[in-house]
Amino acid sequence: MVVAEAGGAPELTRLPVPTPGPGEVTVDVVACGAGLTLEMARTGALGGGFPRVLGHEFSGHVREVGEGVSNWRPGDRVTASFYLTCGDCHWCRHGRETLCTAFGGFVGAAIDGAFAEVIRVPARNLVAVPEQVELADAGIVADALATPLHVMNQRLSTRAGDWVAVIGAGGGLGVHTVAVARTVGARVAAVESNADKRKALTELGLADLVLDGSDWPIACAAVIDCVGNTETLAESMRALAPGGTLVVLGVRGTDRLTIPAIDLILGELTVTGTRYASRNEIAQALDLVAAGRIHPIVGARFPLVELPAVFELVRSGQAFGRIVVDVAHRSAG
Numbered sequence: 404m405v406v407a408e409a410g411g412a413p414e415l416t417r418l419p420v421p422t423p424g425p426g427e428v429t430v431d432v433v434a435c436g437a438g439l440t441l442e443m444a445r446t447g448a449l450g451g452g453f454p455r456v457l458g459h460e461f462s463g464h465v466r467e468v469g470e471g472v473s474n475w476r477p478g479d480r481v482t483a484s485f486y487l488t489c490g491d492c493h494w495c496r497h498g499r500e501t502l503c504t505a506f507g508g509f510v511g512a513a514i515d516g517a518f519a520e521v522i523r524v525p526a527r528n529l530v531a532v533p534e535q536v537e538l539a540d541a542g543i544v545a546d547a548l549a550t551p552l553h554v555m556n557q558r559l560s561t562r563a564g565d566w567v568a569v570i571g572a573g574g575g576l577g578v579h580t581v582a583v584a585r586t587v588g589a590r591v592a593a594v595e596s597n598a599d600k601r602k603a604l605t606e607l608g609l610a611d612l613v614l615d616g617s618d619w620p621i622a623c624a625a626v627i628d629c630v631g632n633t634e635t636l637a638e639s640m641r642a643l644a645p646g647g648t649l650v651v652l653g654v655r656g657t658d659r660l661t662i663p664a665i666d667l668i669l670g671e672l673t674v675t676g677t678r679y680a681s682r683n684e685i686a687q688a689l690d691l692v693a694a695g696r697i698h699p700i701v702g703a704r705f706p707l708v709e710l711p712a713v714f715e716l717v718r719s720g721q722a723f724g725r726i727v728v729d730v731a732h733r734s735a736g
């Protein structure tokens with residue numbers, strides 16, 4: 404499914420099957436997740452060029468390995484990081500590869516992505532999928548689950564019993580952030596403006612509180628803002644307890660966070676961003692799923708040919724949880 408130009412819709416197109424170059428692999432794609440990052444790729448906001456196959460949170464079986472690739476073989480069950488990193492700079496060598504100083508862009512933006520039967524990526528990006536994890540779910544583990552795991556590992560030092568609020572808790576990242584926060588023993592307030600999503604969050608039963616954001620009965624040790632607009636950022640700051648931390652996980656356009664600096668001093672508050680996850684954290688997220696400690700929350704599944712409808716659903720903001728596109732299952736031949 405190729406997007407011909409920035410802002411265009413994906414169209415079914417016949418392309419030559421890619422073959423791996425040195426240090427690369429090709430993967431027969433089983434499934435690929437769809438979230439708001441995809442919309443940024445479609446409009447060109449993630450860089451790269453067009454025409455382009457989008458799709459970055461994928462899973463599948465290794466198809467072919469290129470010259471010099473010795474640690475993967477055809478048939479291996481895999482997912483991947485969607486950051487094209489150098490593997491050699493200070494950040495790459497210290498497990499914070501998403502800060503790579505020689506960053507090469509994103510899978511599904513700088514190079515063709517996974518809304519195709521075969522994808523070609525650097526072998527370095529692959530992460531093995533344990534037998535206990537369904538390949539249909541593994542792609543969303545690599546983004547929607549690994550990203551909040553990075554928050555808990557690297558950006559917060561949450562203690563058991565702390566209140567953690569998740570803003571935009573009904574979205575694909577939000578609902579998985581609620582799930583991951585629970586695994587560290589936090590008490591979780593799921594904040595969601597959409598009434599249908601609040602109902603779904605209540606039914607899911609992972610959060611201790613489900614709020615609409617108009618009222619904060621608690622002060623929070625941490626607020627993780629998955630929406631990141633001017634209103635939610637201001638609201639997040641007000642919800643912090645003394646010593647609290649705001650983590651900006653999502654962002655909308657060029658919205659700004661404006662706060663009185665004196666509040667930072669008087670409350671010893673911390674404001675930080677968070678950026679995706681390392682391959683090591685993707686592997687950890689897969690292990691949590693394999694151990695049954697977290698379950699990927701899939702809102703809907705679509706065949707690849709229905710990708711235009713998936714894009715519309717993502718844009719509408721109405722989808723609960725993560726959307727999965729079944730690439731291997733082609734209902735329209």
Ligand SMILES: [Zn+2]
Nearest residue numbers: 489492495503
């Ligand atoms: Zn690097």
